[in-house]
Amino acid sequence: MLVLGIESSCDETGVALYEMGSDGTGTLLGHALHSQIAMHREYGGVVPELASRDHIRRTVPLLRQALADCGRTLEQVDAIAYTQGPGLAGALLVGAAFAEGLATALGKPTVPLHHLEGHLLSPLLSASPPRFPFVALLVSGGHTQIMRVSGVGQYELLGETLDDAAGEAFDKTAKLLGLGYPGGPALARLAEGGKPGAVVFPRPMLHSGDLDFSFSGLKTAVLTYVRGKELDEQARADVCRGIQDAIVDVLVTKALAAVKKTGMQQLVVAGGVGANRELRRRLNAKAVKARIQVYYPELEFCTDNGAMIALAGALRLAAGAQAKAAGPIAIRPRWPLSELTL
Amino acid sequence: MPDHSESAAQSLNPGQSLLLANEAATQALGTALAQAAGPGLVIYLEGDLGAGKTTLVRALLRALGHTGPVKSPTYALVEVYKLSSLYLYHFDFYRFESPEEFVDAGLDDYFRQGALCLVEWPDKAAGFVPPPDLVLAFRFRDDDGRDLQLQPHSPGGEQCVNALMSRLSSDAGPC
Numbered sequence: 013m014l015v016l017g018i019e020s021s022c023d024e025t026g027v028a029l030y031e032m033g034s035d036g037t038g039t040l041l042g043h044a045l046h047s048q049i050a051m052h053r054e055y056g057g058v059v060p061e062l063a064s065r066d067h068i069r070r071t072v073p074l075l076r077q078a079l080a081d082c083g084r085t086l087e088q089v090d091a092i093a094y095t096q097g098p099g100l101a102g103a104l105l106v107g108a109a110f111a112e113g114l115a116t117a118l119g120k121p122t123v124p125l126h127h128l129e130g131h132l133l134s135p136l137l138s139a140s141p142p143r144f145p146f147v148a149l150l151v152s153g154g155h156t157q158i159m160r161v162s163g164v165g166q167y168e169l170l171g172e173t174l175d176d177a178a179g180e181a182f183d184k185t186a187k188l189l190g191l192g193y194p195g196g197p198a199l200a201r202l203a204e205g206g207k208p209g210a211v212v213f214p215r216p217m218l219h220s221g222d223l224d225f226s227f228s229g230l231k232t233a234v235l236t237y238v239r240g241k242e243l244d245e246q247a248r249a250d251v252c253r254g255i256q257d258a259i260v261d262v263l264v265t266k267a268l269a270a271v272k273k274t275g276m277q278q279l280v281v282a283g284g285v286g287a288n289r290e291l292r293r294r295l296n297a298k299a300v301k302a303r304i305q306v307y308y309p310e311l312e313f314c315t316d317n318g319a320m321i322a323l324a325g326a327l328r329l330a331a332g333a334q335a336k337a338a339g340p341i342a343i344r345p346r347w348p349l350s351e352l353t354l
Numbered sequence: 355m356p357d358h359s360e361s362a363a364q365s366l367n368p369g370q371s372l373l374l375a376n377e378a379a380t381q382a383l384g385t386a387l388a389q390a391a392g393p394g395l396v397i398y399l400e401g402d403l404g405a406g407k408t409t410l411v412r413a414l415l416r417a418l419g420h421t422g423p424v425k426s427p428t429y430a431l432v433e434v435y436k437l438s439s440l441y442l443y444h445f446d447f448y449r450f451e452s453p454e455e456f457v458d459a460g461l462d463d464y465f466r467q468g469a470l471c472l473v474e475w476p477d478k479a480a481g482f483v484p485p486p487d488l489v490l491a492f493r494f495r496d497d498d499g500r501d502l503q504l505q506p507h508s509p510g511g512e513q514c515v516n517a518l519m520s521r522l523s524s525d526a527g528p529c
Binding site: 064065098099100101102103153154155172173174175176177180184187188193224228231232234235236239346 | 403404408409412423424425426428429430431434448449458459460494498
């Protein structure tokens with residue numbers, strides 16, 4: 013069974029082909045992504061990051077590229093999976109209209125998907141994937157959530173941010189330090205040269221007893237600390253280190269608490285912040301002590317991509333979910349993951 | 355594009371200013387604003403990162419009975435709240451690299467529905483985001499507090515400021 017996956021919920025346009033064998037083993041055959049970074053490299057200028065029109069321009073060339081990469085044709089596709097929500101309405105509409113239109117022309121069914129389901133399942137694309145059930149820490153610029161993942165379509169929200177996402181906390185405090193926006197990765201790089209404990213910021217909700225997060229107060233704490241100070245290079249690195257340690261500390265503590273609470277042995281870390289080296293280092297160290305396994309998606313699948321959508325579509329169909337007859341287009345810009353079933 | 359005219363503003367109240375000594379003061383303002391602001395009003399929230407814009411919105415939503423998280427809309431651009439009969443849209447255009455993205459993202463439709471619209475970083479969508487009825491501008495003080503400037507831009511905005519100020523002064527009185 014060959015599934016075409018299309019992702020267009022926000023800044024990235026992704027197209028991928030995933031083949032599920034009759035024995036339940038799957039292979040990612042080809043994937044193509046158009047991200048802001050590639051766009052800047054190609055055109056040497058800034059292109060509006062959120063333009064739905066940009067998704068329109070990218071989708072067909074990316075589809076051609078993904079097909080060419082694996083030597084398949086559109087006629088061989090059995091179903092078309094796409095991100096139905098949540099996300100930006102205009103951006104979602106492009107992917108949904110494209111998928112439903114193409115499926116209608118090909119006479120194939122569609123699988124409308126929840127964007128976060130793609131992220132939750134993305135570690136299954138790696139060479140040594142986790143097995144159900146597992147706890148997932150989903151951390152990105154837009155999301156900070158802890159989920160219990162019992163199987164395909166079986167997700168339970170255990171905790172989430174009450175305000176800013178962890179990636180947003182990185183990006184906004186980086187901006188306050190004059191590192192540009194989004195400056196999260198730059199902050200993490202500077203933090204490597206910072207002295208641990210030289211600057212200590214509060215860890216909100218660390219001992220709240222639940223699995224929720226709050227990161228918005230960190231902005232004010234950083235502002236208060238840097239106001240009126242002339243920071244030399246080392247002092248700035250120390251501040252970066254303090255910020256990163258505060259964020260990472262809370263993420264690690266809550267993720268481990270979730271693993272303990274659910275009695276599970278596996279932790280999956282997905283989303284863009286999952287690429288942070290300090291987060292990985294700290295989690296890996298704790299995991300050894302707690303005797304659990306930590307899984308990360310391949311770096312290229314940490315951010316939005318089509319491969320996770322093709323994968324999620326294939327896994328849903330393999331798990332017995334019904335594909336939908338192609339045609340009607342309905343997007344869900346607001347869509348709590350907890351409403352999802354198989 | 356509606357005329358965001360100076361002449362209209364001139365006939366209005368010249369604006370008020372408030373000292374917000376701490377986070378609790380920002381929250382009290384949000385609570386008072388919940389009673390003073392109504393459907394159809396467009397309120398700009400100006401001020402730098404960490405100034406208290408989302409804190410204000412959170413207190414306002416709590417006062418209107420919302421109990422769930424009040425997430426930063428930076429990533430999603432808009433968070434939608436339905437509070438009994440009132441729709442509240444909380445926008446944040448921080449991530450825009452060009453104001454046209456407001457149109458590309460299809461956000462103009464939200465402003466035609468009679469909802470209470472709270473807009474963070476409106477300058478990032480300048481020329482495309484509809485004009486405000488009221489601008490609340492936060493400025494950092496040297497003592498950790500904030501100065502808040504309240505500038506009405508329409509009769510509806512002026513009414514809101516008057517209701518807000520009388521509510522705040524009655525709250526501040528002896529109880």
